[in-house]
Amino acid sequence: MAEAVRHDKTSRQLRLLSDALDSGRLGPVRRLVNTLAPAEIGNLLESLPPGKREVVWGLVDAEDDGEVLVHVGDEVRESLLAAMDTDEIIAAVEDLDIDDLADLVEDLPATVIDEVLKSMDRDNRERLEQVLSYPEDTAGRLMNPDVVTVRADVNVDVVLRFLRLRGELPEHTDHLYVVSRRHQYLGRVSLASLVTHEDSTPINRLIDDEQPAIDVDESDDEVARQFSDHDWISAPVVDDNNILLGRITIDDVVDIIREQAEHQALGAAGLDEEEDLFSPVWRAMRRRLIWLSINLGTAFLAASVVGQFEGTIDKLVALAVLMPIVAGMGGNAGTQVLALMIRGLALGQVGAANVKTLLWKEARVGLLNGLVLGALLAVIVFFWFHSAGLSAVIFIALTANLLFAALAGVMVPVTLKRFGYDPALASSIFLTTVTDVMGFFTFLGLATLLLLH
Amino acid sequence: MAEAVRHDKTSRQLRLLSDALDSGRLGPVRRLVNTLAPAEIGNLLESLPPGKREVVWGLVDAEDDGEVLVHVGDEVRESLLAAMDTDEIIAAVEDLDIDDLADLVEDLPATVIDEVLKSMDRDNRERLEQVLSYPEDTAGRLMNPDVVTVRADVNVDVVLRFLRLRGELPEHTDHLYVVSRRHQYLGRVSLASLVTHEDSTPINRLIDDEQPAIDVDESDDEVARQFSDHDWISAPVVDDNNILLGRITIDDVVDIIREQAEHQALGAAGLDEEEDLFSPVWRAMRRRLIWLSINLGTAFLAASVVGQFEGTIDKLVALAVLMPIVAGMGGNAGTQVLALMIRGLALGQVGAANVKTLLWKEARVGLLNGLVLGALLAVIVFFWFHSAGLSAVIFIALTANLLFAALAGVMVPVTLKRFGYDPALASSIFLTTVTDVMGFFTFLGLATLLLLH
Incomplete structure (x- = not known):
């Protein structure tokens, strides 16, 4: 039975939560909810009718709010946002990655968008505006402008020193991108090759220039196809002049694949895949x-x-x-x-x-x-x-x-x-x-x- | 139109190929086919009726044969295997990863399986037999036993020296796994943290022990759920005694998600998701x-x-x-x-x-x-x-x-x-x-x- 397990695990949580809610003991509910990953919390919120949903949403750790909002369907998101005031929304979204923020931003009230933009530093604001300038369902909207680039004419030890100075890498960084002085994409160097080669190895010996970059105008379906045909974890996004704009990671591609499947299954019955199980x-x-x-x-x-x-x-x-x-x-x-x-x-x-x-x-x-x-x-x-x-x-x-x-x-x-x-x-x-x-x-x-x- | 692009690109290839086949010019067909990734070749073969399929299959580079077989549905795979002799099959499959080989092996004729097992070294044979000992649709079948492990009581420089000696890492290695002397799973260290920390940093300061390991008996649906809820690229697989057995990577999880969706769409019409478009x-x-x-x-x-x-x-x-x-x-x-x-x-x-x-x-x-x-x-x-x-x-x-x-x-x-x-x-x-x-x-x-x- 294909879905039995997921059902069992999530619906057991749902049962526990429901019982605790019914008994009015919110302490256990809060503890239960906050052991979950944001995607799991989102899934749980989708399965609750409006009244209970609002109660549980109020108990979610404020620091998870943004990620949870990213992981629910449009209709449920709307119902969650309706329960928050402007300050809460700003606090929830300001730490999100640019690509996630771009995904959310159109569901936010106009006044909130202004506040969010004001609360960002100029760099991030410009990046967000750039991502938002691409049409929905294209690579431009999926990409995160936060990439780590290196030059081809240095050695491994220079790159390692640079990375140690830089500190933490963006999530799912499996490759660094090699760019020219004019920021044109030349190829990629895997972290795996950095750690398996001697300090003195020149980067241009490690460059993989066979993987083509994704065009910023490519449709998200085509992006998903390329990722799954080539087993990519991440891929660079470039404009018409081959200037590196950002990168797309597999987690967003998995979301696209799931959405395509839901679109087909629900679409055949004349429904929208964003529909809330408990919509009014x-x-x-x-x-x-x-x-x-x-x-x-x-x-x-x-x-x-x-x-x-x-x-x-x-x-x-x-x-x-x-x-x-x-x-x-x-x-x-x-x-x-x-x-x-x-x-x-x-x-x-x-x-x-x-x-x-x-x-x-x-x-x-x-x-x-x-x-x-x-x-x-x-x-x-x-x-x-x-x-x-x-x-x-x-x-x-x-x-x-x-x-x-x-x-x-x-x-x-x-x-x-x-x-x-x-x-x-x-x-x-x-x-x-x-x-x-x-x-x-x-x-x-x-x-x-x-x-x- | 959600699928328009993929359709356009693949069906243009299909058209070109079909025209070239009809005109009997096999040179262009061979060139066209061998510019594609194995998954793309598989997709193209699925779209060809039996006669043409066999001709194109004969033109695929021998070194891609194994990967192509991995990427087609059971029925099409059967038709491709039927066109190969024992030596060709052995040559095709012997370089595959253990998890891919395990996926294929039950479709091979018994005599071929014997030959394949004989052609493998003892280590690999034992690994394959171990993977095959787990039921289908469980984590045990999905995992690849090929993992890189390190000890907790060393510094970053020791690990880097070890990796440089070892050379190439298994595909999609984003983390090394930290194990005890008895090979129990203790946690993981990301390549990203290795390249962003000083040589003298002790590994036990970099360990992430929050990600739970996957139980070898877990169903593949539950594995897929965990991967997408936690945005994992790879995850360790352990037995009941917490002994590290292997790792599962996101590319296999993407395949599961696609199969689940096809299972639902075709299953509702009483069809099997492995059905060949051109089955007899x-x-x-x-x-x-x-x-x-x-x-x-x-x-x-x-x-x-x-x-x-x-x-x-x-x-x-x-x-x-x-x-x-x-x-x-x-x-x-x-x-x-x-x-x-x-x-x-x-x-x-x-x-x-x-x-x-x-x-x-x-x-x-x-x-x-x-x-x-x-x-x-x-x-x-x-x-x-x-x-x-x-x-x-x-x-x-x-x-x-x-x-x-x-x-x-x-x-x-x-x-x-x-x-x-x-x-x-x-x-x-x-x-x-x-x-x-x-x-x-x-x-x-x-x-x-x-x-x-």
Whole structure:
């Protein structure tokens, strides 16, 4: 059971916390919460309904506040910020890394942003403004300008002396970046190579210049792809003139990968991945209503197809009993193809070069499954309704609908993508419209042609 | 569009490759393929149908073969291994890290495994056997026994001299582990602290003993959770006696996170995340047939409910036209709740402590949406069929079914989890069974009670 363990551990904490909250003993709650890492506290806050959430938030050590805010979804963050006054917010965010602060800053009230900017020294303010000048979802927003650079024309001992003077390195520093006098990126030197080479080794012998730098305009999806394809821990970010601007670290990339997955899973149900589990009823309702209304529209389309055959159903009511099976099975078969296609599109494995081959493969799988399940269904229907004609009709209709489902499962996401829409979000509505309409139409149409004399 | 970029880049490569393959010019194909990282080559191979895949696989540099095999899904790996002879396989895998080799070894033919073991030195063979002795999906299988350890009672200069003698460090070494004489784990020292402290600093002043070691029996999901909650790059693995056995690195954790996401996305459609996009038609068909057969069973359950009301439909055929709307909208509304719940369960945010609160929230959202959409539907139905009675029936039935859908959306995954099943896999079948059965039953039942005199 894939998620059992996390569930067990976190939900045990949740249980303990809930019991302690219910009993009003806040001392144990405070102790429990403050043994956790900020990300764990964030996760726990997400799992609490508004009232309890506010109580627990008040008990979190002030020094963890900033990191916790970084680790929760937009909606929960909003609810936490609402419980803080301006001074508390400033105290919470002023020690954050620039990239984390940039991530938070747009959720802060304008007056607070001004105060935060005023409380920063000029250097940091300029860095923050630089990061904020890049569009969201690009490398520029993900990077931290805090990098350690060295020159190529020195020896290991010079670098080590420099580092000892400098003191602590930024988190996740696995490489130092080698730059020219004009701060152009030349390559990187790993800490591992510094500690395994003699003091007298020149840095330019240790430079790895094979790893390309990331362009500041690169999308965060492309950044995530490069990190996981190349197993990077950190990577340099440069502008068009190859000037080193900052670095991106793997922890931010892990967050992107998780968000992409949530975006796909929740997006397919018309939800936003930032949605709070306990968002207010009115807000949750209005948001879902949009998606459900679109679905209502497509349901009417399918119903209007059935409506065309009222006369047929009136004469043979068994059709009404069986028609949802034909439509529903098409939806199920199409959903399987869709799941494979959406993964393939997300990984870049599906494109113009292989769509035809995939279509041919899926058409055959759909047809074969249609024949097998159609035959099975025909036998059952024969014993249920004692009509060979009805058996024949449902056999043909199911086979045809599973074939349509396979074709739609391949073509709907590919077409959406070609026209610039996110296939993970809209595919399933289009697919079930096709399988419902085609399912009802073939089944009732064939029945009209073959069974009514 | 979240995946557009990856798609664009990879599918451009795919296009180029496909064109070159079609024209029979293998020189350009070879050059193109061998500019890519092994993970990228793996991705490209996954996107090729069997014939082309084999041709391109033959053109990959022999030295990349092992890494490519590590980076493809089980089914594709099988197809690649089938194209290699024993010597090629041994050459491909013998330079892999122990953890990667352990990952591969069970897919190799038994004779090849023997040969591989024979070709390894005793040390490595014992390490591999140790890793293989742990169950799959545990920390023991993920770890690499290749770690660099130091003693606490030496100074920085001693460690630096030791490292210079040792030479290259294992990939992603960000910390050295401090162990006792009996190889018990005591803490870790970062390379960053080694290079920022004077030669004379004693190691025991630099030890970070706050990060707990990972237990060798820990599940890989729990390992992934700890890595992402604590932003680790690597972590030590110990046995029950705190003896250091190896280390896990973030690159393997990123793979786990990706696999978890694919498992959820494909599992919900009854598919395995290892499935090859181009798996043979017969194999793909048989695998999907199982899931579709289960769905056929539940479809019959729903159809049998409709069957109970044949007499009613016979008298009022409009019911047959409208009943799929009631059932389908319930399915859609329930799917939204389910998506939120499955994420919450995976993150440990949903448990016994808050299920009641969630149920109450979702019940209200469902009821409100039911009232709004029910009213809208009632108005449309009135103008379509000119029957106030039918309008009233569909209003009540839709409202009730959206309420049932909300309750089922919360309770189905929670109940599956409590009984030890993976909610990501089976929830949606149970949910749509509930919404179909309840949708047909309330709508047709109410119609029988209220409209037939």
